[in-house]
Amino acid sequence: MSQEQSKASGLPVVPPKFWDGDDEALSQECRDLIATLPAEPYSKIHHLYQFQSFWHNKRVIQGVLNLQKHFQAHDSDIILVTMPKSGTTWLKLSLTLYLIAKPIIPLNPDPIVTAPHPLLTTNSHDLVPFLELHLYLENNPDLSSFLSPRLFATHLPYFPLPESIKSSRCKIVYLCRNPKDVLVSYWHFTSEFRPDSHVSNVVDADLFEKFCQGKNPYGPFWDQILGYYQESLKRPEKIMFLRFEELKSEPVRVLKELAEFLGFGFSKEEENGDAVGDILRLCSFGNLSNLEVNKSGKSSTGMTCKNYFRRGEVGDSKNFLTPDMIKRLDDITEEKLGIHGLKF
Numbered sequence: 001m002s003q004e005q006s007k008a009s010g011l012p013v014v015p016p017k018f019w020d021g022d023d024e025a026l027s028q029e030c031r032d033l034i035a036t037l038p039a040e041p042y043s044k045i046h047h048l049y050q051f052q053s054f055w056h057n058k059r060v061i062q063g064v065l066n067l068q069k070h071f072q073a074h075d076s077d078i079i080l081v082t083m084p085k086s087g088t089t090w091l092k093l094s095l096t097l098y099l100i101a102k103p104i105i106p107l108n109p110d111p112i113v114t115a116p117h118p119l120l121t122t123n124s125h126d127l128v129p130f131l132e133l134h135l136y137l138e139n140n141p142d143l144s145s146f147l148s149p150r151l152f153a154t155h156l157p158y159f160p161l162p163e164s165i166k167s168s169r170c171k172i173v174y175l176c177r178n179p180k181d182v183l184v185s186y187w188h189f190t191s192e193f194r195p196d197s198h199v200s201n202v203v204d205a206d207l208f209e210k211f212c213q214g215k216n217p218y219g220p221f222w223d224q225i226l227g228y229y230q231e232s233l234k235r236p237e238k239i240m241f242l243r244f245e246e247l248k249s250e251p252v253r254v255l256k257e258l259a260e261f262l263g264f265g266f267s268k269e270e271e272n273g274d275a276v277g278d279i280l281r282l283c284s285f286g287n288l289s290n291l292e293v294n295k296s297g298k299s300s301t302g303m304t305c306k307n308y309f310r311r312g313e314v315g316d317s318k319n320f321l322t323p324d325m326i327k328r329l330d331d332i333t334e335e336k337l338g339i340h341g342l343k344f
Contacts, residue, residue, distance in 0.1 A: 023058070030062045040215045048215060052160045055219050063132030064160055070140040071131065071162045076149040077170035078262060080128065081228065083218055084155055085185035086177035087244040128153050149262075155218045158227040169238070171262055174228040177244035178344040179221050180317035180329050183211050187320070203320050212332060222336035229342050245314050245344070251280050 023031055037049040048055040056064070073079075082088040131154045135141045143150070154161070165172070187203045214220025232241035240261045246254050255276055259265050266275055318326065333344060 026058060026062050027065070030058070030065055033065070034058055034061060040210070042210065042215075042217075048217065054157050054160065054224070055215050055217065057217065059137065060132055060217070063136045064156065066136040066139050067132050068160070068162050071136065071164060073162065073164040073168040073170045074148065074150060075169040077165075077168070078149050078151050079131075079161075079165060079170060079172045080151070080153045081172060081174045082153075082155060083176065083182060083221060083224055085182050085189055087175050087247060088153065088155075127151075130154060132156060157218065157224040158231055172228075172239045173242065173258065173261075174232065174239060175242045175244060175247075176225045176228075178314070178317070179211075179333055180321060180326060181244075181314065182221065183208065183329070184317040184320045186216075201320065202322060203325065208321075208325055212328060222333065226337060226340060226342070229337075229340065243344075248314050252276055255279065 026034070033051075034049055037051055040048045040050075040055065042048045042057075046057060048057060049061060051061050051064070080088070128151050129135050131152050133155070135143070135152070158166075184203060187207055210216055211219070211221065214223065218224060228239060229241055232239040240258065242254065242258070256266060270276075321329070337343065
């Protein structure tokens with residue numbers, strides 16, 4: 001989506017000034033706060049700051065401050081939550097497609113051919129905007145144009161979420177992924193625009209070490225996952241806890257359960273008409289990664305859309321982590337999550 005298209009859609013354009021080094025884009029409140037926070041260099045041009053127990057860049061902290069002050073959740077809202085590179089794009093795609101296309105699928109056996117769908121022309125990150133990374137970067141956006149159910153995304157841990165999200169009856173869908181695959185996917189993703197990136201077959205040692213220490217964007221990884229997992233056990237009617245690996249191995253079952261959780265279950269007529277199959281085929285990795293909008297387009301944040309589509313596989317990390325790296329991550333995961341019954 002171009003900046004002109006983004007403006008036409010009602011979504012705010014994220015200006016380049018909001019990236020980490022441009023303090024002029026931050027409010028005085030945010031600058032004063034950041035000056036008091038523990039800081040950690042993350043790359044040659046990028047720092048992370050420990051805010052409310054998790055690590056963020058300046059841009060995210062500004063978004064969180066605005067979000068916590070102004071966002072008022074509706075009971076009908078749906079909030080999609082992931083750590084970066086945990087299947088965010090797929091989850092946005094499947095839910096956006098389901099909510100938009102469901103009414104027409106029974107009437108149209110081949111919606112891909114006969115009915116143009118927004119996902120064919122617009123990147124999913126513009127259809128389902130991030131709260132702290134997009135909507136709330138510039139204070140308090142007007143959300144009156146969003147139709148119900150409003151669909152938003154965030155990478156935030158549970159603790160910093162606005163109180164209205166926690167106290168309302170809105171639904172939270174949390175998607176997690178094996179930490180080894182998350183790390184490798186993030187390494188590939190950031191290598192596209194890191195000035196210090198270089199060609200290598202093994203994940204950068206500094207990036208690996210920071211991930212293990214929990215000093216990664218929105219990390220510690222294990223603390224975020226555990227927070228949502230424990231809340232999902234307490235409030236299963238509010239929070240659905242999903243694994244990326246389940247989406248890959250049992251997509252039909254997961255999509256049906258997800259639809260039921262959100263209160264939009266498939267009817268017998270829709271199931272007999274293969275509505276689930278239509279959705280999964282349209283939002284399959286192969287189909288979407290080959291669409292022109294995702295091969296050559298850009299999202300309204302300026303990110304090249306093709307960067308969101310690499311391989312989307314389970315276990316690809318073994319090709320980019322040494323045996324020692326794999327063992328260390330497995331040991332940390334068992335220590336942090338295994339005792340709570342959460343395993344990958």
